[in-house]
Amino acid sequence: MAEKKKKIVKTIKVDVDKCNGCRACEVACSAFHSAPKYSGNNPARSRIRVIREPLRDIYIPVYAGEYASAECMGRDKYVIDGKEYEECAFCRASCPSRDIFKEPDSGLPLKCDMCQDDPTLEKPLCVQWCLADALTYEEREEEVEEDVKLEDVEIGLESMIDKYGWEKVMDTVSRISASKKG
Amino acid sequence: MRYAETGFNLEVDLTRGNIERVATDPRDTELYLGGLGTNAKILWDRVPPETDPFSPDNLLIFSAGLLCGTPATGCNRTIVSTISPQTLLMAFSMMGGFWAPELKYAGYDKVILRGKSPNLVYLWINNDKVEIRDASHLKGKGAVETAELIRHELKEPKAQVAAIGLAGENRVYFASIEQGRSSASRQGIGAVMGDKGLKAIVVRGTKDVNVAKPAEYMELCNEVLKYIKFRNENPIPGVMPILAGLGSPQEMKVHDEKWHTENFMWGNSRVRRKDFWNDEIARQWAETLDTMRTRLISCYNCPMTCGATISPPGLPTYMMKCFSKLTYTMAAFSDLEFGLGIAQSATEYGVDGFSTPQVMAFALELYENGILTDDDFPGMPADNEGRFRWLLDRIVRREGIGDVLANGTYWAARQIGKGAEEYAHNNIKKHEQLPLKLSMLNPIYFLMYSTGEKINITQIEGQFPQAPFFTVEEREDFVRDWFQVPDDKFKQILLDWEPRGEKSMPYYPTVQMCCDIVDWQERMHYIDDALGMCSGLSSFPLKPPYHIHNYPKFISAGAGIDMDEDKLTQATKRYRTLVRANNIRRGMRRKDEAPPQNHWKKRFPDLEKELLDTYYKFKGWNEQGIPTKESLHELGLDYVAEDFESRGIYSETENPSSEILAEAKNN
Ligand code: SF4
Ligand code: SF4
Ligand code: SF4
Numbered sequence: 105m106a107e108k109k110k111k112i113v114k115t116i117k118v119d120v121d122k123c124n125g126c127r128a129c130e131v132a133c134s135a136f137h138s139a140p141k142y143s144g145n146n147p148a149r150s151r152i153r154v155i156r157e158p159l160r161d162i163y164i165p166v167y168a169g170e171y172a173s174a175e176c177m178g179r180d181k182y183v184i185d186g187k188e189y190e191e192c193a194f195c196r197a198s199c200p201s202r203d204i205f206k207e208p209d210s211g212l213p214l215k216c217d218m219c220q221d222d223p224t225l226e227k228p229l230c231v232q233w234c235l236a237d238a239l240t241y242e243e244r245e246e247e248v249e250e251d252v253k254l255e256d257v258e259i260g261l262e263s264m265i266d267k268y269g270w271e272k273v274m275d276t277v278s279r280i281s282a283s284k285k286g
Numbered sequence: 287m288r289y290a291e292t293g294f295n296l297e298v299d300l301t302r303g304n305i306e307r308v309a310t311d312p313r314d315t316e317l318y319l320g321g322l323g324t325n326a327k328i329l330w331d332r333v334p335p336e337t338d339p340f341s342p343d344n345l346l347i348f349s350a351g352l353l354c355g356t357p358a359t360g361c362n363r364t365i366v367s368t369i370s371p372q373t374l375l376m377a378f379s380m381m382g383g384f385w386a387p388e389l390k391y392a393g394y395d396k397v398i399l400r401g402k403s404p405n406l407v408y409l410w411i412n413n414d415k416v417e418i419r420d421a422s423h424l425k426g427k428g429a430v431e432t433a434e435l436i437r438h439e440l441k442e443p444k445a446q447v448a449a450i451g452l453a454g455e456n457r458v459y460f461a462s463i464e465q466g467r468s469s470a471s472r473q474g475i476g477a478v479m480g481d482k483g484l485k486a487i488v489v490r491g492t493k494d495v496n497v498a499k500p501a502e503y504m505e506l507c508n509e510v511l512k513y514i515k516f517r518n519e520n521p522i523p524g525v526m527p528i529l530a531g532l533g534s535p536q537e538m539k540v541h542d543e544k545w546h547t548e549n550f551m552w553g554n555s556r557v558r559r560k561d562f563w564n565d566e567i568a569r570q571w572a573e574t575l576d577t578m579r580t581r582l583i584s585c586y587n588c589p590m591t592c593g594a595t596i597s598p599p600g601l602p603t604y605m606m607k608c609f610s611k612l613t614y615t616m617a618a619f620s621d622l623e624f625g626l627g628i629a630q631s632a633t634e635y636g637v638d639g640f641s642t643p644q645v646m647a648f649a650l651e652l653y654e655n656g657i658l659t660d661d662d663f664p665g666m667p668a669d670n671e672g673r674f675r676w677l678l679d680r681i682v683r684r685e686g687i688g689d690v691l692a693n694g695t696y697w698a699a700r701q702i703g704k705g706a707e708e709y710a711h712n713n714i715k716k717h718e719q720l721p722l723k724l725s726m727l728n729p730i731y732f733l734m735y736s737t738g739e740k741i742n743i744t745q746i747e748g749q750f751p752q753a754p755f756f757t758v759e760e761r762e763d764f765v766r767d768w769f770q771v772p773d774d775k776f777k778q779i780l781l782d783w784e785p786r787g788e789k790s791m792p793y794y795p796t797v798q799m800c801c802d803i804v805d806w807q808e809r810m811h812y813i814d815d816a817l818g819m820c821s822g823l824s825s826f827p828l829k830p831p832y833h834i835h836n837y838p839k840f841i842s843a844g845a846g847i848d849m850d851e852d853k854l855t856q857a858t859k860r861y862r863t864l865v866r867a868n869n870i871r872r873g874m875r876r877k878d879e880a881p882p883q884n885h886w887k888k889r890f891p892d893l894e895k896e897l898l899d900t901y902y903k904f905k906g907w908n909e910q911g912i913p914t915k916e917s918l919h920e921l922g923l924d925y926v927a928e929d930f931e932s933r934g935i936y937s938e939t940e941n942p943s944s945e946i947l948a949e950a951k952n953n
Contacts, residue, residue, distance in 0.1 A: 124589070142501060
């Protein structure tokens with residue numbers, strides 16, 4: 105059974121009216137998550153994506169959420185203030201139905217980790233780099249039921265299993281480990 | 287491993303439909319940096335001076351700057367270089383937006399195009415997959431429209447598109463290349479793209495760009511960001527609002543246009559309207575801008591929002607920046623509503639927002655003065671605004687008189703004759719300039735106008751205040767935190783500089799000081815154009831976040847090239863000289879280096895001669911403006927000296943090649 109625990113809930117408030125579409129948030133995120141840190145730059149690896157259609161005045165920074173093994177049964181489509189947004193525009197999932205929030209080479213899912221770092225950053229990097237104040241950071245304390253949290257490796261593996269099947273992944277793992285040993 | 291750059295260029299032969307990915311020599315990066323620097327080297331090596339701009343042998347180079355794709359704020363410039371149909375010299379026009387970083391992420395530093403495609407095509411670069419695709423269905427489509435259609439047909443909403451409109455297709459000499467919220471407009475590079483049968487270059491990239499010393503580099507970027515914040519909160523006191531902040535001129539934000547409308551010229555750069563601005567106009571124009579402007583927008587990785595999306599009633603939305611806000615309005619003696627409306631067509635057609643309005647005003651001036659007649663304007667509406675719209679349509683289609691006007695005021699005047707040359711009065715090196723006419727010679731601007739090879743004054747000026755401060759306190763205040771100066775002597779010049787009296791223009795700053803100031807301003811622009819930095823955060827505004835002291839660190843930590851201020855200054859001098867070498871080889875000489883005759887009312891011929899003589903010497907050029915053998919040797923450019931020698935350039939007496947080319951073209 106999960107038990108009650110105090111937890112800091114971290115929120116990034118997105119004010120789309122203030123977004124100017126510069127994608128500095130993507131730049132900062134991709135640099136932060138490269139290894140070694142800041143060595144590589146590639147917005148396609150960013151955990152935040154700006155959906156940007158200037159001619160229709162659409163600017164939505166979306167954060168990568170959970171990995172979804174299968175796509176939804178149906179789709180959503182929003183119309184706000186007369187602007188029609190593309191399907192699933194606001195969805196944060198790394199999902200088989202689309203390219204967003206996946207590593208460009210491996211296809212592994214990406215997820216915003218609020219810039220987990222040691223020492224902890226004062227604010228997530230995308231927030232720091234958004235001088236337009238479209239992104240603001242808030243923390244609050246809440247009582248929650250603690251869930252068992254999946255490690256990155258587990259999430260990655262799970263997605264591989266979904267994609268290639270259990271056996272194929274196991275086979276590959278044992279083949280690689282054999283060749284590494286040999 | 288290559289840092290900051292990818293180390294690969296794409297070579298595209300449009301005649302044969304051949305595409306190659308070619309590794310570049312890292313030594314060239316050390317010598318010429320990247321962007322404009324290496325473009326100048328490629329043009330020198332591969333485009334001999336006999337090459338006509340519309341020859342298949344002319345190259346059209348799209349280059350990302352050396353640091354594009356890294357987190358350096360505002361580093362997003364694409365530098366497009368070719369031979370200009372208008373000036374017949376080396377053209378290099380820059381555009382912001384989103385294209386250059388995307389090219390880097392696709393794995394290339396440059397796209398080098400040669401040959402001509404028999405049918406209209408576009409180039410689709412998707413990481414390693416590069417293809418030439420048919421564009422016949424896009425013929426005649428607007429530049430913005432084209433970008434939307436291509437993204438849609440490729441199902442690539444994130445692809446970046448640089449496209450030409452009808453003007454480029456029809457080789458209008460002032461056709462632009464449009465991209466995102468930006469454009470590369472000057473010197474007719476859109477015409478060269480059209481001549482090559484290339485409608486657009488579309489890029490999507492998802493690869494990494496690496497930096498050499500990650501932590502150090504990020505620290506530098508953070509410092510810049512912090513300083514931008516500081517400068518945004520602390521505008522410079524005592525200067526005009528437009529000069530007080532960072533970024534490109536903030537035309538999309540300001541409502542108060544008293545300064546522009548009363549100091550810049552109206553019509554064909556002739557009429558000054560000193561009492562134009564009043565409350566009623568201010569109210570009307572503010573209302574126009576407020577209703578048409580949807581949002582302020584930025585280029586890639588930059589907070590400055592220098593552009594805006596504009597939605598004129600009944601017309602599609604487009605993106606605008608800078609002074610094109612007023613150029614059409616003022617050329618037509620009209621209002622902002624007209625200006626923002628016609629700029630929508632102009633953006634779709636893809637034409638330069640400086641030259642185009644002036645060309646149209648020039649045509650109407652010729653008409654009013656009987657040099658052109660009703661026969662030249664069949665079907666032209668009677669109302670003023672209608673005429674401008676009608677003329678724009680004729681020009682981009684090259685129909686009737688539009689075919690002549692499409693060559694710009696310099697060439698059109700020659701074709702029309704009958705004294706039309708008098709009316710093409712605002713050109714330097716055959717190219718239309720900002721509509722400015724002033725009273726007394728400014729020696730600093732004299733040198734910049736004369737010797738600038740970037741053609742646009744805004745791409746040469748910056749760094750040093752345009753006018754002296756009135757009080758000593760203001761001056762002391764200004765120099766207090768002026769750490770961007772390469773040398774403290776610049777502070778002293780500013781402290782001593784008076785609005786009138788002994789230490790005032792035109793004799794103060796002294797000739798030697800003017801040389802130093804111009805050299806500094808020019809150097810910063812050339813660095814930006816190699817690194818791909820927006821001049822709005824660097825060479826253009828006062829007290830910018832990027833300067834000669836932090837640039838070497840950016841290059842060292844970013845590209846992994848060991849750099850210091852001297853080495854950077856020397857490298858910049860090297861490719862700046864190479865730009866000049868390209869132009870000298872194409873016939874540019876001292877006689878071409880002059881501001882429009884009527885730019886200032888009060889001129890000082892002796893002083894002007896001394897200024898040019900001294901500056902040439904200071905730069906290592908001879909009295910014709912040709913880099914000397916010694917200075918070329920010092921820069922490691924002996925190959926240029928040898929070429930000059932073999933062409934007899936050092937021993938010539940007259941008639942260099944551009945004149946010959948120009949005459950051939952006129953016949
Ligand atoms: S950094 Fe801010 S303004 Fe820029 S795209 Fe991201 S959210 Fe929008
Ligand atoms: S909070 Fe950190 S991990 Fe999440 S999107 Fe922003 S920069 Fe990326
Ligand atoms: S300063 Fe303005 S023009 Fe320059 S990169 Fe930023 S938004 Fe673009």
